[in-house]
Amino acid sequence: MMGFKGMSSGHPSTKGKETSSGEVSLEIHHIDVGQGDATLLLVRGADGGLTRSILIDAGRTGLQVIAYFEELKKRTGGFRKLDMVITSHYDSDHIGGFALLFGDEKYVQDDVIFYDLGRPANADTDYQNYENLVWLQEHRQRIPFGPILELSGITLTCLARNAAMAGSNAKRVWSFDAGGEVAPSQHIPPLDKNATSVALLLEFGSFRYFTAGDLCGFYEEGVVHFLHPYFLKDSSHVCAWKLGHHGANEASSQDVLRLMVPRLGVISCGADNVFGHPAPGTLLRLEELSKHEVCNYMATAKIVPETGMGFPIGQIPSGGHGSDGHGPIVISVTETQANAHMFSVRSKKSAEQVLQCGTRQPLSSSVKLEEHRVSGKRKQTEEGERAAKMRQEDRLKDILATLRSALATKLGDAPQVDLADLDVGAQLIRIAKRIYNQAAIDAREEWASNAFAKSALHGMMDKADVLKTLKKL
Known part of the structure; x- marks a missing residue:
């Protein structure tokens, strides 16, 4: 049996059937879907029967989710329709699995509630x-702010979306890009899909669990x-x-860790993935955090030192x-644990372990958890650099298409420059500059302040390679 620092050993989980503890309990199942996300929340009543079943994302294919559901169904009281x-x-690694999963209604209740973000401005192939x-x-239906589940002392709250x-009332929202409250119609979500992720807080007694899809950087903080x-x-x-963006370096920053001071982190990632998840810097920050407050972390996949595309993965x-x-x-989490700052964790590799969470206060801003530079860091391969460029261009193509459409439809014009020989980043700069110049010339204040160009600009400002150039416009 494997143990962690700061954990006390419990008993292996019951495989044949679910037993009743005589009290309400909560389960959070991080399903292993490879490089993607799927999390199942189960609420049990005092008699041990399931009273709620909630799925957050479905991975890329849905195959692993269905297999996991079928495994749960073999146990008495192990599964409840969603x-x-x-x-x-x-x-796609969060929504691709829905097509297969909901091709058969045996996994969902007839009156199931399905929450998402609404239709995005950049509706790419994955979304379509x-x-x-x-x-x-x-x-x-679009997920509302505030509690979306309140049952038996358990609350699930939508903190953020898009x-x-x-805001301070139903007619206002707090916009991160605007830096303050605006009317909902004036809030323009960023084009970066990760930045639109739903942030959820799950509460049960003194237990708190946070999950926010692929939220990173400025928005996660x-x-x-x-x-x-x-x-x-x-x-x-x-x-x-659950660590943001599969443990990517731009998520789980030192500010995030200092404020949350978590006892356990779960990393959902694929073995030998091409993205370098989890990143070396992320794991180093977690180890630095444990010098102040112990934070165990667990990855669904085996973390290997090399990847097929040559990106470094944290060891x-x-x-x-x-x-x-x-x-x-x-x-x-049982009701007793929830009131005693405790919870349990188990996996196929590890028998059930009990974590003493205790009471913790946010760490001082003077505490530094920055990643340390490791000498002799593996150099990026040519193949890896090509893959990085391809991923970057894939992310920017939607923004590029949107900008070109905006220039043609909103301003009644088409690009007057030959873009064929320019890379995606250069095309973005040219078209964005053209839109803003034209808007200024025509004194279209409404367009310049609150129309699509602003959304396009926010989307590009999330891209490090474009940001510096945009600041010069």
Whole structure:
């Protein structure tokens, strides 16, 4: 049996049937879908029977999710048809599995609630395939801010979506890009799909769990800053969370870790993935955090030192606080644990372990958790550089198409420059500059202040290679 620093051993989970503890309990199943996300939330009543079943994302294919559901169904009281489904954002490794999963209605309740972000401005192929699902069209609604589940002392709250949070009243939203409250119609979501991710807080007694899809950087930090003091009322820290963006370096920053001070982190990633997840810097920050407050972390996949495309993946240090190759990872909380700052975690690799969470306060801003530069870092290969450029261009193509459309339809004009020989980044700059110049010339104040060019600009400002040039415009 494998153990972690700061964990006490419990008993292996019951495989044949679910037993009753005589009290309400909560389970968070991080399904192993490879490079993607799918999380199942189960609420049990005092008699041990399931009273709610909620799925957040479905991975890329849905095959692993269905296989996991079928495995749960073999246990007495192990599975309940889904009462609620939540789409965190529209990346294919989060929504691709819905087509297969909902091709058979045996996994969902007739009155299931399906929450997503609404229609995005840049409806790419991934989204169009998702939108065309007949089952989805009959059930979907945009996720509201605030509590979306309140049952038996368990609350699930939508903190943010589309880079906005609830405002001071129903007629206002807090826009991260605007830096303040605006009318909902004036908030323009960023074009970067990761930045639109839904942020959720799950509460049960003193237990707090945070998950936010692929939210990163400025947006993730913004949501976490709002956790204090608005949402963490009787507990000053997050007990467990799913690392943002599969453990990418731009997520789980030192500010995020200092404020949440989590006891456990779960990394959903694929073995030997081409994206370098989890990043070396992320794992180093987690180890630095444990010098102040212990934070164990677990990865669904086996973390290997090399990837097929030559990107560096973070390695768990010997004697560190992390472990990998777990497959599905399940966090469980009984009513007794929820009131005693405790919870349990188990996986196929590890028998159930009990974590003493205790009470924690946010770390001082003087505490530095920055990643350390490792000498002799592996140099990027030519193949890896080509792959990086391809991924960058894929992400920018939607923005480019939107800008060209904006120039043609909003300004009644088409680009007057030959763009064929320019790379995607250069095309973005040329067209964005043309839009803003034309808007200024025509004194179209409404267009310049609140129309599509602003949205396009926000989308590009999320791209490091374009940001510096845009600042010169």
